[in-house]
Amino acid sequence: MAMGSSGQRILVPSTWRDRRLHPDDSRGLRLTLAVGAGGLVLVPFTLLAALVLAGWAPLHRLDGAVADALHGYALDEPSWTAAMRLWTDVFGPMPLRAAALLLVWWLLRDGARRLAAWVAVTMLLGGLLGPVLKLLVGRPRPDLPDPVAQAPGLAFPSGHALNGMLAAGVLLVVFLPRARQPVTRLAVWTAAALLGVVTGFSRVALGVHWASDVLAGWVLGVAVVAATAAAFTIWRPEALRS
Numbered sequence: 001m002a003m004g005s006s007g008q009r010i011l012v013p014s015t016w017r018d019r020r021l022h023p024d025d026s027r028g029l030r031l032t033l034a035v036g037a038g039g040l041v042l043v044p045f046t047l048l049a050a051l052v053l054a055g056w057a058p059l060h061r062l063d064g065a066v067a068d069a070l071h072g073y074a075l076d077e078p079s080w081t082a083a084m085r086l087w088t089d090v091f092g093p094m095p096l097r098a099a100a101l102l103l104v105w106w107l108l109r110d111g112a113r114r115l116a117a118w119v120a121v122t123m124l125l126g127g128l129l130g131p132v133l134k135l136l137v138g139r140p141r142p143d144l145p146d147p148v149a150q151a152p153g154l155a156f157p158s159g160h161a162l163n164g165m166l167a168a169g170v171l172l173v174v175f176l177p178r179a180r181q182p183v184t185r186l187a188v189w190t191a192a193a194l195l196g197v198v199t200g201f202s203r204v205a206l207g208v209h210w211a212s213d214v215l216a217g218w219v220l221g222v223a224v225v226a227a228t229a230a231a232f233t234i235w236r237p238e239a240l241r242s
Helices: 026-054 057-076 078-090 093-109 113-137 159-178 182-205 211-235
Strands: none
Touching (some): 078 182, 093 113, 159 182
16 A cells, blocks of 8 residues: 555555556566566677577678678778777776776765765676676687787687676766756766776777677677666665665
């Protein structure tokens, strides 16, 4: 039972089947929408993983064509390659995790304990999922002639793309509500877009990931941010505002 805006008592259904889309049960509605959105986001990742595991020829050809084109450009343009190397090093998983730790510390000092907890959980969950999925899929990295960069481990999904998208999501959730001016909000959106997109793209540009690895990392990053944000909001509606 809940209280309406006029002080009248409103009967809220007790079973999940009845509550899941009930307008007077905001928690049930948010959970339903979050689960639905998360499922829609995960569909492309699951499909990509299935196609990679099955060795689907059209995807293999597309990945190969993108890799060859960007590798040729990287060989012809050393300044471009140097810029991609710098970006991929500065915004790699470990620097982003270090920055996240500093952000958690700053949020704790600012009294935003629940928001700090969300940042920590989001980065940790994504950081754990990436290596586990790499082992499950077991996809090798590109083997290009005269490579311009090297990277250890397996390919799918891209850890740089995943962590870049996680960091972009954290940036938006933490700083967008604090941005009062339109120019500041635009700056936050721009920084988040560059962080997510360029970090992933740099891995394909350097020939250490297939394009589908990066796409999978982006999709998984969005899914993790959406899932943890929904979980914290459902747990306590004010969780991401304090």
